[in-house]
Every structure is written in C-alpha cells, then in structure tokens.
Amino acid sequence: MSTALAPETARAATTAALRLRLLDAQDQRRWDAFVAQCPEATFFHRAGWQRVLEQGMGHRTWFYYVEQDGAIVGVLPLCRVRSRLFGDWLGALPFCVYGGVAAATPAARALLDQAAQALAAELGVGHLEYRSVQASHPGDPSWHVKPLYATFRKAIVADNEANMNAIPRKQRAMVRKGIKFGLKGEIDQDIGRFYHAYASSVHRLGTPVFSRRYFALLKQEFGDDCELRVITHEGKTVAAVMSFFFRDQVLPYYGGGTDDARALAANDFMYWDLMQDCATRGCRLFDFGRSKLGTGAFDFKKNWGFEPELLGYEYQLHAAPAVPENNPLNPKYRLFIRLWQRLPLPVANLVGPLIVKNLG
Known part of the structure; x- marks a missing residue:
C-alpha cells in the first residue's frame, strides 16, 4: 500500500x-x-x-x-x-x-x-x-x-520465588497444578503450533481469527522482539502465546489454548512460564495488556494480583x-458470536481473516 x-x-x-x-x-x-x-x-x-x-x-x-x-x-x-x-x-x-x-x-x-x-x-x-x-x-x-478498557501491568523481579509468592493464593494453586501435570514451555520460530492453539481458543469464544500471514509478518518484522512460546503436555501442544518485548517490558499479546488446556491449567502455567523466563532475562514489567470491563479476561488478570488501570x-x-460500539459487549453481536462458535474450525479459520481485518 x-x-x-x-x-x-x-x-x-x-x-x-x-x-x-x-x-x-x-x-x-x-x-x-x-x-x-x-x-x-x-x-x-x-x-x-x-x-x-x-x-x-x-x-x-x-x-x-x-x-x-x-x-x-x-x-x-x-x-x-x-x-x-x-x-x-x-x-x-x-x-x-x-x-x-x-x-x-x-x-x-x-x-x-x-x-x-x-x-x-x-x-x-x-x-x-x-x-x-x-x-x-x-x-x-x-x-x-x-471507560471500556483497562490495562494490567505489574513489576516483576529477578527472584522467581518472589514473583510466585506475589500471585494470589488461588491463582498460585492453578500455576502449581500445571507444574504438577508436567507441562513444558518451548520457544518456536514458526507460527504453526501457536496458530493451532490460538485459533482453537478464539473459535470457542466466538471471535474471528487473524490470518496466518498476519502473524508471520509480525514475527518477520519484529524478530526476537516477537516471541512464540508453546506449552506442551506429553509432547502435544496445549497452549501458546505470542509476546512482544520493548525495553524491559514483556507483553503477552495473542494467546490461547486447545480443548485440553483448561483441565491441565495450561493457560495459567503458560503465563507463569513466560513470567519467570522473562524475569530471569532482565524484564522488569509484565504487561498483561488490555481487557474489556466485565469480561472473563478482565477477571482472570485481576486474579493474578494485577490492578486494572483504565485506558484513556x-x-x-x-x-x-x-x-x-464495535465490541463483543454490544448486544447486537451476541447472535453473531453464537453462530460463529458453531462453525467448523476450518471454515472459521478460512472466513475469519476477511472479517477481523475490518474490526481494528
């Protein structure tokens, strides 16, 4: 263009x-x-x-x-x-x-x-x-x-035990659950495994998926400042996240899990795996990004001990x-969300990028 x-x-x-x-x-x-x-x-x-x-x-x-x-x-x-x-x-x-x-x-x-x-x-x-x-x-x-969105940011330190203890008790238990299941974090250079986990997750939420090309461009453009972290269980991908790095900050931006993720606490483990690795590498601010007020994502981030900051x-x-009012909280989009959740995943992945590029 x-x-x-x-x-x-x-x-x-x-x-x-x-x-x-x-x-x-x-x-x-x-x-x-x-x-x-x-x-x-x-x-x-x-x-x-x-x-x-x-x-x-x-x-x-x-x-x-x-x-x-x-x-x-x-x-x-x-x-x-x-x-x-x-x-x-x-x-x-x-x-x-x-x-x-x-x-x-x-x-x-x-x-x-x-x-x-x-x-x-x-x-x-x-x-x-x-x-x-x-x-x-x-x-x-x-x-x-x-006042539609809030962001969630919190300082982290080089001591991973201190970072773990800063997580509220109930959420800390979920992280330990993932650890007990033997989940492992790996860094990818290819978007394949990440895209599978991400696309599965947003489909369950009734949200159109971005194209593979979009994620490939992000990785190509920003290089090491755009990291793909994949969480596996017995060698099988269960969750993944694309994170951005800026100065001493890490921002997990796009992420999701497969159908097995919830039972394994894979998303909880994923953010902890990212946090402890980045803290060791010198990051001092964990930016959970924005969430809409009144949503499950908003509550999830608060459960980690992050205080919401209204975005201006x-x-x-x-x-x-x-x-x-182009957001999922708008009642006129509820039917669309329910219908989208019923689409076969391959169809949703094919059509989704044509829709989501116009949402912004």
Missing part, C-alpha cells in the same frame, strides 16, 4: 522550526530510535507496524513524525480502517492496545495532533481515535472518552453521529 503524501496537509508544515513529515524507509531507524527513548512511546509506536498493517491487513497508513534541527521530536502512527459493516475511521493505532501521540515537546505534540485532525476531516472518516494510556485532551468537549482512549467525531 502507498504512503505517499496524498493529503495536501501532509506535504509540508513548518511551525517554529518544526517540520511535519511522513515516514519512509530511510527514516525507520531514526523513528525507532526516538520511540526507544521517548517515555510515552510503546511497542505499538514502532515503525514496523506500518508494513504489518499495510501488507497484513490491506489498510492505508500515515506515519507522521515531527523533526526539529534534524532530530525527530514526535511521532504519530495512523491507520485508516474502512468497512461497510464496521464503519470508516482513522486511528492510532488499530489492532494495537496502545497508541496516540508520542512527543518530546508540547509543540511537536500540537503539530501532530493538528495533522491527525486535518487528515480525518480531509478523508471524511466517521471518527478519529487515539488509543492513549492516558487521555491527552482532558476537558476538551470535542473529544469523547469511554479518546474519540473525536467527524462524519459519525456517535462513538461506535
């Missing part, structure tokens, strides 16, 4: 020695170097998401950055999701739990913000969405905040009359 400077607003901008530009291949290293040191930047601000979203999902992107005296001082990756079923919107960043502006100065932040709003208006999208950890427009009536997602309406 092209990221050419099609919108006039993206061609050039100068404000007090600041220059607004669009990312191209020769600037990716500079972009990622800024992201690595910017305190509010996340793994989802990395330049590699541009190729993943364009080639893996078929969406158009605009990865803006602001330059001052030859140095990047702010970034804002944007992607447009255009669907007859789920609407037309511009966001930072679809398919990611975090996003929004990451900037070193207020001036850079303002310039990026203005560019995003101008692009949203020029494209005529329904709304502009920032998936910020903390809302960046508090009190601004033109931006709406919906923001929505600015353009062509849409109201903030969309």
Whole structure:
C-alpha cells in the first residue's frame, strides 16, 4: 500500500522550526530510535507496524513524525480502517492496545495532533481515535472518552520465588497444578503450533481469527522482539502465546489454548512460564495488556494480583453521529458470536481473516 503524501496537509508544515513529515524507509531507524527513548512511546509506536498493517491487513497508513534541527521530536502512527459493516475511521493505532501521540515537546505534540485532525476531516472518516494510556485532551468537549478498557501491568523481579509468592493464593494453586501435570514451555520460530492453539481458543469464544500471514509478518518484522512460546503436555501442544518485548517490558499479546488446556491449567502455567523466563532475562514489567470491563479476561488478570488501570482512549467525531460500539459487549453481536462458535474450525479459520481485518 502507498504512503505517499496524498493529503495536501501532509506535504509540508513548518511551525517554529518544526517540520511535519511522513515516514519512509530511510527514516525507520531514526523513528525507532526516538520511540526507544521517548517515555510515552510503546511497542505499538514502532515503525514496523506500518508494513504489518499495510501488507497484513490491506489498510492505508500515515506515519507522521515531527523533526526539529534534524532530530525527530514526535511521532504519530495512523491507520485508516474502512468497512461497510464496521464503519470508516482513522486511528492510532488499530489492532494495537496502545497508541496516540508520542512527543518530546508540547509543540511537536500540537503539530501532530493538528495533522491527525486535518487528515480525518480531509478523508471524511466517521471518527478519529487515539488509543492513549492516558487521555491527552482532558476537558476538551470535542473529544469523547469511554471507560471500556483497562490495562494490567505489574513489576516483576529477578527472584522467581518472589514473583510466585506475589500471585494470589488461588491463582498460585492453578500455576502449581500445571507444574504438577508436567507441562513444558518451548520457544518456536514458526507460527504453526501457536496458530493451532490460538485459533482453537478464539473459535470457542466466538471471535474471528487473524490470518496466518498476519502473524508471520509480525514475527518477520519484529524478530526476537516477537516471541512464540508453546506449552506442551506429553509432547502435544496445549497452549501458546505470542509476546512482544520493548525495553524491559514483556507483553503477552495473542494467546490461547486447545480443548485440553483448561483441565491441565495450561493457560495459567503458560503465563507463569513466560513470567519467570522473562524475569530471569532482565524484564522488569509484565504487561498483561488490555481487557474489556466485565469480561472473563478482565477477571482472570485481576486474579493474578494485577490492578486494572483504565485506558484513556479518546474519540473525536467527524462524519459519525456517535462513538461506535464495535465490541463483543454490544448486544447486537451476541447472535453473531453464537453462530460463529458453531462453525467448523476450518471454515472459521478460512472466513475469519476477511472479517477481523475490518474490526481494528
């Protein structure tokens, strides 16, 4: 997909020695170097998401950055999701739990913000969405905040016994159950076993599955910072998780288990196996990622002793009359979920990627 400077607003901008530009291949290293040191930047601000979203999902992107005296001082990756079923919107960043502006100065932040709003208006999208950890427009009536998601993050230490003891008693018992069953964790380079466990899990939940190509692109693009961990029982895959690494943080992002996983406490063991291995390797923050309030995933993460932190997602309406409700808690999707659960798994895996790429 092209990221050419099609919108006039993206061609050039100068404000007090600041220059607004669009990312191209020769600037990716500079972009990622800024992201690595910017305190509010996340793994989802990395330049590699541009190729993943364009080639893996078929969406158009605009990865803006602001330059001052030859140095990047702010970034804002944007992607447009255009669907007859789920609407037309511009966001930072679809398919990611975090996003929004990451900037070193207020001036850079303002310039990026203005560019995003101008692009949203020029494209005529329904709304502009920032998936910020903390809302960046508090009190601004033109931006709406919906308390729909929370994230779960907790410090871990090099001492695995201390990490185990920090897990509440009932959840700790589930981890020990998996250990007693003789479960083992292995690192894969190929997505095959991971995809089997993941696809089985989301099918039971009634959720469309992502394509194999999408996961292959993630692994290819982010290399060792995208890890595939497979949990086996007597040589058979029972659970798997794809995790992202950023600075001293680990974020288990996509995961799931087979039909045997629950009886073996495989998912519980999987997160413990990941936690202890990463703690030994120097990770100091375990980021369980976001979950919707009122869901089983939300309760599962709380049971690990993680305190929920409401995410400050923001929505600015353009062509849409109201903030969309494209989430499984929307009652109108309940029938779809039940029908999807009844589909044969091979059919769900074939059709799912055609649907999920439009959800964001």
